[in-house]
Amino acid sequence: MAADQLAALLCARLCHDLVSPVSALSAALSVLDDESSADMHEDAMDLVRDSSRQAQAKLEFARLAYGAGGSAPATLDTRELRRLTEAMFAPSKPAIVWKVETPGLEKAAARLLLNLCVLAVESVPRGGTVTIEATESGGGARIRIVSEGPRARLNADAVTALEGQPPEGGYDGRSIQPYFAGLIARNAGGRVSAHADEERVEFVALVQAPAAAA
Template identity: 65%
Template sequence: MMTERTAENPIAELSPENLAALLCARLCHDLVSPVAALGAALSVLDDEDAADMRDDALELVRESAKQAQAKLEFARLAFGAGGSAPGMIDSLELKRLAAGLFNTVKPELVWKVAAPSLEKSAARLLLNLCILGIESAPRGGTVTVEATESGGGARLRVLAEGMKAKIDPKHAAALEGQKPDDGFDGRSIQPFYAGMIARSAGGRASASSSEDRVEFIALVMNPAQAAA
């Protein structure tokens, strides 16, 4: 649910260097698995006594390289400049990036984005909400991604549904700008960053949950209105 900020419940502040360090930690965590698998497969290929495992090792190389590429391309826009130039991101490109990431996880992607393109901050936020949707359904299910756009901005919705689908209350609070009692880490920083994108664009983001269901809603103003 959306919550109103008060003096007792302020938006958390984080230094740029700490934000960058925590996001880097998150990115490294996401890439450890496919890169480690690559290393293991190459070790098998180097072992002359493991000739019978060569085909399996080659398949692991191909699959791990594909996963690493998908995660890097996704992160380039979700966490980085993603082409650096401001402007609109084609929804077909966003779908391609999301589909690549979903190929590495259990939940299935249901893409229902109506907007033909999204302004870069909205696009970056949508991808970050996809990450939250995936993490909310660790046992599988579906993650439905929606986005509509009007002259005033964009409305984004990601719905995770599946067995035991839920969100850590600390992550839901971080999405709305609250600092966890034990401080940020590589996991809680990502929802905080997602909410920060929304707030920087004059909008907001929140999460609500019920049994086997987590819904993320975000509103983002267009750049002209956000600056007004």
């Protein structure tokens, strides 16, 4: 896939994610501007605060998950990854269960983890749990995320895209994100797979340690 197409589709995905909180923020501000709606101003201010938090959480998450987040190799604190993940998915139905014990993950592994969290949350739209695990060894990492809940599902286009193959109808704003997750793994000399059983979806990824600079 050409870099400009990838960038355009990721931008479309980001804009889609931001529509809800930004639209809610705009609606709340309209209420505050309406002097005849004074009795609704307190509720509107609550909506402003909530929508602002959601928009900020989505932008902070996307900056690392989809953006470069700095070009130099780095080890990222998993406490920060947990903060970003829990803030991003606070409004979501599934509960986030964080079982990452390693204190840090190399940048590619950290970005892959965040992207797989997106897929994991989307796989349990009726709620349940998303359990996130990661271990680090010699700079490489193994990530395992399990989603469990009623009617847990694994979208066929997402699996195809995760493997680096275009879905039947081509890539769009939804399938580009799993493609990008798989691309992160492949560029780091690793791999990622997804498997679904009844009311359970599992994502497993391996990422190699970055090569030492000469």
